[in-house]
Amino acid sequence: MNCFARTLARLAGTRPSRLASVSMLSVLVGLIFATPSGAVVKTVGETTVGLQPRSEAVAAPSAGFSNNEGNAVVHGASVYAVYWDPGAWFHHEWVANVDGFLQDLGASSGEPNTIFAALGQYRDRSNAPATDQFVYKGSYSDTAPYPEEKCTDPEPLELGQLTCLTDAQVREQLQSFIAVHGTEKGMHAIYYVLTPPGVAVCLDEASTHCSDYSLTEEELEEGVRKSASYDNSFCSYHGAINPDKATEGDGNTILYATVPWSAGYEGHPWDFWAGKSMAGQAYDCQDGGYYPSEGSTKHEHAKELGKVEREHYEQATPEEKEKELAARKLEGPHIEEPNQDPEVKEEGDFASGLSDVLINQIAVEQANIVTDPMLTSWQTGTGLEATDECRDSFGSFVAPSAIEGGVTANPQTEAGTLSNVVMNGHHYYINNVLNLGEPHSAQCVGGVALVPRFTSPNPVNSGELVDFDGMESTVGEAKGVVFGAGGVPSTTYATFDWSFGDGSEVKGYAPGAPICEEPWLSPCAASAFHAYQYGGEYTVTLTITDVAGNVARVSHTVTVDGPPPPSPSSSGPGVAASAGPGKSTASTNVPTPVASAQILSRSVRSAAHKGLVVGYAVNEQVAGRFEVLLGRSQAQSLRIGGAAAAGLPAGTPAQVVIAKAILVTTKGGHSTIDIRFSKALAAKLAKAHKLTLMVRLIVKSAASSNPAAATAVLNRVTLPH
Secondary structure (H helix, E strand, O other): OOHHHHHHHHOOOOOOOOOOOOHHHHHHHHHHHOOOOOOOEEEEOOEEEEEEEOOOOOOOOOOOOEOOOOOOOOOOEEEEEEEEOOOOOOOHHHHHHHHHHHHHHHHOOOOOOOHHHHHHHOEOOOOOEOOOOEEEEEEEEEOOOOOOOOOOOOOOOOOOOOEEEEHHHHHHHHHHHHHHHOOOOOOOEEEEEEOOOOEEEEOOOOOOOEOOOOOOHHHHHHOOOOOHHHHOOEEEEEEEEOOOOOOOOOOOOEEEEEEOOOOOOOOOHHHHOOOOOOOOOHHHHOOOOEOHHHOOOOEOOOOOOOHHHHHHHHOOOHHHHHHHHHHHHHHOOOOEOOOOOOOOOOOOOOOHHHHHHHHHHHHHHHHHHHHOOOOOOOEOOOOOOOOHHHOOOOOOOOOHHHOEOOOOOOOOOOOEOOEOEEEOOEEEOOOOEEOOOOOOOOOEEOOOOEEOOOOOOOOEEOOOEEEEEHHHOEEOOOEEEEEOHHHOEEEEEOEEEEEOOOOOEEEEEOOOOHHHOOOOOOOEOOEEEEEOOOOEEEEEEEEEEOOOOOEEEEEEEEEEEOOOOOOHHHOOOOOOOOOOOOOOOOOOOOOOOOEEEEEOOOOHHHHHHHOEEEEEEEOOOEEEEEEEEEEHHHHHHOOOOOEEOOOOOOOOOOEEEEEEEEEEOOOOEEEEEEEOOOHHHHHHHOOOOEEEEEEEEEEEEOOOOOOOOEEEEEEEEEEEO
């Protein structure tokens, strides 16, 4: 006997009347505007869980979201689903949809278009990111009988309650399941325990916090939800079974989430026998009954009735009133089922898409578990987790047009078809996650924005200094948190890495990073100057790595007009730039080193009094020198003398050398150097309203005795006073 047949066999009496007076219209609209309590990491008795309560209009994301102690996040996850369902009350269609989502979760790991791509910005003291890589290990229908009831369902189904389970009973059964079947434990395994319709779950035996809730007759009449039962109800929760009481978890820890039936009964025969509070309220566990394009600022609601329309309704027959109420209900708040089927399926009803509500709960718990597994990591001071501050946010700032489907509810399913993410070719409707790295106001994201862009300069002549501007790029995860020695948090930023195709590279932080304002080990490199010594075609590649560890790159070809690199036999003495990656212009085959240099000082005053700060990078052990160059015309106006700089690229204005510094390294790497000026020279430089300086770095591999096997790089900057 299938589920539908079993349902019919249990139904008794006459189908309840769906007729209502006009006062029911106010209930349909009034229930939308309730405001339950906030989502928090909550302790009830001896149980502490990350609770996902029913929906509310959550305030703007809090600036207090942090993990100052660097407590554990999940670095890799195997995912299991356990359907505790001895009576086989789950539609096989629901099981197939949920299992399919978990499989898609694994198949789409690392893709930028889901909320999970943003999780890498959440780290712990190890500085390893929270994972967005998931492995679906399969699902299991657990037929172990339910234990004796120790809690009371606040609103049982009118056709007969199946049972009520406490969190302690869920934990006990999960531990037994793992022991019997030998599945894995530890901080890399996540279990989802799902219970079917008619099975309530409560955190305590007193039934103060349950997956169901009740409303008084007064609340129903006034169209409000203000009872403690409603405020304390939840859609799902996650916790940790920690027998060893390990602060960071250990090999015996079991990470789990409980997902009771929170999808309502629209399109299901039980819709007519569900409790007075529960029927039609599943949107509380999905998008809260808000227009997705408006976030949590505008509710779905039926069109207001005018005087004539109300009079017409009051004079209508019971059948006409029922039809009118049914139509208005479709205009009000309702769930979204991107996987619904408006045709009658194998179970004989229209309820196959109800599993989409459960799928959203699993996605929410997955994000919260990997960022706050032991309930001590990434939270606000009030316990809000990574998805809580973005409750009811489904829009995508990565791709604003990503929301597909229709918001209008289907008469059979009483659900819309909206989706905001495609995973492995399938559509889902998933709540957004808080983004620490977004530098602007859009802090709730449905994916990661990372699009590197730059435009190649043209025409380019050999010896000419040209600029490559990566500020055309989109980097959503530009700022994040990194933990230093002792677990002290500090801010880190996305990095830009330029490869100019001639063996030269520049790597540094994204613009706007405060570390770019002062001397730092790595330069700011969203924009970078470069000069090619020889003509030819070069492939320039920009690689951006955001703070979540996502990487994207783009390449363009640059054509340089000028003499070709000299052949090995024609190379003469003097300094030569690299003729290409790993190639030498010298008469031997000793590779020239790869080097870069960039002036980091931000003002004339700073350079004059503290020295010119130059960041540099080399790929091997080198020896060489820095030269600070000043245009001859400006040097003359400041009464500064110096030797003429020789060997500059063609077209470079005449320069004089005003300072030098020696560079000797023991290995490749990057660092900074302060090039100090004499007191007299500093006084003259300080008089300049602005100063255009060049720094030339000339280095030779320590492994080569050939003076031609050297690299010279130039960097130019104009400093304000």
